[in-house]
Amino acid sequence: MNAELEQVVIQVRQVVKGKDDVIRKVLAAVLAGGHVLLEDIPGVGKTTLAMALGKAMELDYRRMQFTPDVLPSDIVGFTMYNGAQGTFEYKPGAIFSNLFLADELNRTSSKTQSALLEVMEEGHVTVDGITHELPNPFTVIATENPYGSSGTQLLPESQLDRFLICLTMGYPEHKAAVEILRESAGKGLELVQPVLTAERLLELREQARQLHVSDSMHEYIVNLTEETRRDPRIALGVSPRGSIALLKMARSMALIRGGEFVIPEDVLAVIPEVWAHRIHLSAMARAEGTSIPGIIREITERIRAVG
Numbered sequence: 001m002n003a004e005l006e007q008v009v010i011q012v013r014q015v016v017k018g019k020d021d022v023i024r025k026v027l028a029a030v031l032a033g034g035h036v037l038l039e040d041i042p043g044v045g046k047t048t049l050a051m052a053l054g055k056a057m058e059l060d061y062r063r064m065q066f067t068p069d070v071l072p073s074d075i076v077g078f079t080m081y082n083g084a085q086g087t088f089e090y091k092p093g094a095i096f097s098n099l100f101l102a103d104e105l106n107r108t109s110s111k112t113q114s115a116l117l118e119v120m121e122e123g124h125v126t127v128d129g130i131t132h133e134l135p136n137p138f139t140v141i142a143t144e145n146p147y148g149s150s151g152t153q154l155l156p157e158s159q160l161d162r163f164l165i166c167l168t169m170g171y172p173e174h175k176a177a178v179e180i181l182r183e184s185a186g187k188g189l190e191l192v193q194p195v196l197t198a199e200r201l202l203e204l205r206e207q208a209r210q211l212h213v214s215d216s217m218h219e220y221i222v223n224l225t226e227e228t229r230r231d232p233r234i235a236l237g238v239s240p241r242g243s244i245a246l247l248k249m250a251r252s253m254a255l256i257r258g259g260e261f262v263i264p265e266d267v268l269a270v271i272p273e274v275w276a277h278r279i280h281l282s283a284m285a286r287a288e289g290t291s292i293p294g295i296i297r298e299i300t301e302r303i304r305a306v307g
Helices: 003-013 020-031 046-056 072-076 110-122 174-182 198-210 215-230 240-256 264-278 283-287 292-302
Strands: 036-039 061-065 077-082 087-092 099-103 124-127 130-133 139-144 165-167 234-236
Touching (some): 003 020, 003 198, 020 036, 020 046, 020 139, 020 165, 020 198, 020 240, 020 264, 036 046, 046 061, 046 099, 072 077, 077 124, 087 130, 110 124, 110 139, 165 264, 198 240, 234 283, 240 264, 264 292
Parallel strands (some): 036 139, 061 099, 099 139
Antiparallel strands (some): 077 087, 124 130
8 A cells, every 4th residue: 555645534433433545545536636526324424534535634624514605705705896906806706725625515505516527627706707727736536425415406417527426434343433432522533633734745646647557457447448449338428528537536546555557446436426316317227226336347347358
């Protein structure tokens, strides 16, 4: 394992019990320069995970609770007239941070959700025709409650596609649940110590981007992608953007495990989280209760790495 990155996992593990695999995948997404969507019921530690990760990497992080009355200007900022100076001044919104935690994103209006689109894709905001650059590194970690919960609405496809990965934390196992209960009156996030700087994170991102990927691995990812478009149960398969996302995550996972190049296991470790929110089932498949993770598993069993 990469010693520096494993230290981040160790710090976050102090407050997020029994979820090392989830921690590593969220860390991999941050390394890849992507954004994360955590979908789960309330109370399983989604917010704690995001805040602990930000603290362990010395990232300037801000949290916004999304409700129906949150406005786009609350996120991206606004301009106002300064009477004393006789000029218009820009007031930055909450998005200006290294790590922006969008809590319960699917409780707010579509207009407010769309305010995040340019930010997540371009790394800047445009207000009144003027572009403002965000800090670097910049990552959005959004949480959402399952669709059907009171006051929620589906995120649009264009919004979902901006997230590099989408994953579920799930309930803790018995041993972890006992630890959580035992330490429920403890210090919480105060236990987490910074072990990585934002500057070092940028260097590690560059290392991940430079990690060697063989032609056979490129071929493997494309073969997997094309299979999603041939499966009759899938109405909308994975796009080239989805292939690139999978490669980015595979590189990050290779760096975390301390490897010098990407292997098929790096791809298989993250493919459900990268692709599940990018695949749309046919009406027949939905009626039959087909699961997207199940289809992805079948595809990875049919398509083997070459070389």
